Amino acid sequence: MICGSFSCKETRVKNLLKSLLPVALLATAVTAGAQDFPNGKPITIIVPFAAGGPTDKVARDLAEALRKPLGTTIIVDNAAGAGGSIGANKVAKAQPDGYTLLLHHISMATMPTLVRNIPFKVESDFEYLGMINDVxxxxxxxxxxxxxxxxxxxxxxxxxxxxxxxxxxxxxxxxxxxxxxxxxxxxxxxxxxxxxxxxxxxxxxxxxxxxxxxxxxxxxxxxxxxxxxxxxxxTTAHRLTVPALKDLPTLQESGLKGFEVTIWHGLYAPKGTPPAIQKKINEALKVALKDPDFIKREESLGAVVVHDNRVEPAEHKKFVLSEINKWSPLIKAANVYVE
Missing domain, CATH: 3.40.190.10 (Periplasmic binding protein-like II)
Known part of the structure; x- marks a missing residue:
């Protein structure tokens, strides 16, 4: 087709706008979805260990505390096996829409060394939402x-x-x-x-x-x-204050100098979850961690709810990466692994 320079430019601009329209509509839909999240839709927290275990207990306590600030039902789903990697992989491969989350413990730092042929990367396949507690x-x-x-x-x-x-x-x-x-x-x-x-x-x-x-x-x-x-x-540096445990000595004072092991729990979403949704979940998590009933339940079991900067996503990730560096040489020296 032959046209003047102005009309050709006008045609190209119209075609460009038409091609960008679906992208704009998708972006608008994503933004609207993030603003409405969770819009009454249930959220599932995957626990990569068996029901009734300590991590499962933390997840169910947190689910109750998150229900009010998120305004929706929180479902806990157990997907155990392979050192915690089966459940973690389930979340890594889930739709990044905020409706499937992972609650995992220190194994997030040990899986990269402990699990052979791990099907995901702890460092890059998750969005870090914040720490929950130290146990x-x-x-x-x-x-x-x-x-x-x-x-x-x-x-x-x-x-x-x-x-x-x-x-x-x-x-x-x-x-x-x-x-x-x-x-x-x-x-x-x-x-x-x-x-x-x-x-x-x-x-x-x-x-x-x-x-x-x-x-x-x-x-x-x-x-x-x-x-x-x-x-x-x-296994802590200092004795605990929980009535049932307050008389127990630490391993350090019992002669095992430097022995300190604390199991921590954190919350994660699949990589690519919209920032606005991540922010909403993190804000709800901060509210949940201040819930008196949640704190009481955790403290009655000897757990310490996190109130430091590790509740921030960036600090959460920084901490996990430091734990990977801590545990990797110990696991390699022990020569243990999960197929």
Whole structure:
């Protein structure tokens, strides 16, 4: 077609505007969706561990605290397996619309080294939404162990080298990581007994089928209060104030200098979740972390709700990357992995 220079330019401009119209409409729809989010639609929090375990408990407490500031139902969905990577991968591959979130613990920092052929990248396949809590660990034993305190437990472990079964909730679990460090610190080789979750491991510990376990206070405090297990120490730098745990010494004061393990939990969304939606979830998380009922429930289990700058997404990610650098050499030295 032959046309004057002005008419050709006018035609090109019209064609350009037509081509940009769908993009503009999509951007408007995304913006509107972010403003309306969650618009009454349920949000699912994926927990990459079995129901009834310590991380599941944190997720269900948080779900209740998030319900009001987000104005919608929060569903907790358990997707356990492969050191926590199955559930994490489910979220990494989910639609980045804010309706599928991940609540994960310290395993976010250990999976890159611990899990072989991990199908996602912790550093780049998630949006970091903020930290939730820090959870101490406790060293506990079956009721029939004759040791009444940590000094006596140390002597008992030395006398029973090669005979001690150390339970955990599965390779890559918090109890597995703590157990690895514990037996290295005390210099006693133990037989690691992995279970499919904390629940069955605790059942066998209370029943005397295994001897020891190092697990989160969110899971052990009730059993300690009920005297169904023997408690010997906590893994924090200072003693805890929870009534059931306040008399337990720290491992550091018991002679294991430098031994400090705290399990933390954070909230994540799939990479590409709109910034406006990320902001809404982060703001709701900050409200939830100040909820008196949530704080009370967490503190009753020995957990400390995060109120420092790690509740900010950038600081959350910075912290996780520092934890990856901390745990990677320890896991490589132990030569353990998850297929």
């Amino acid at each position: 101490p660990m406790t060293v506990i034993g079956k009721p029939s162990i004759p040791a009444g305190n940590f000094k006596e437990l140390t002597a008992w472990m030395q006398q029973n080298k090669g005979k001690i079964n150390l339970g955990n909730a599965g390779i890559g679990s918090a109890s597995h990581l703590c157990g690895m460090l514990f037996q290295h610190a005390v210099g006693v080789d133990m037989t690691a007994v992995p279970y499919k979750g904390t629940g069955p491991a605790m059942t066998d510990l209370m029943g005397g089928q295994i001897d020891l376990m190092c697990d989160q206070t969110t899971n052990t405090t009730g059993a300690i209060e009920a005297k169904k297990v023997k408690a010997y120490a906590v």
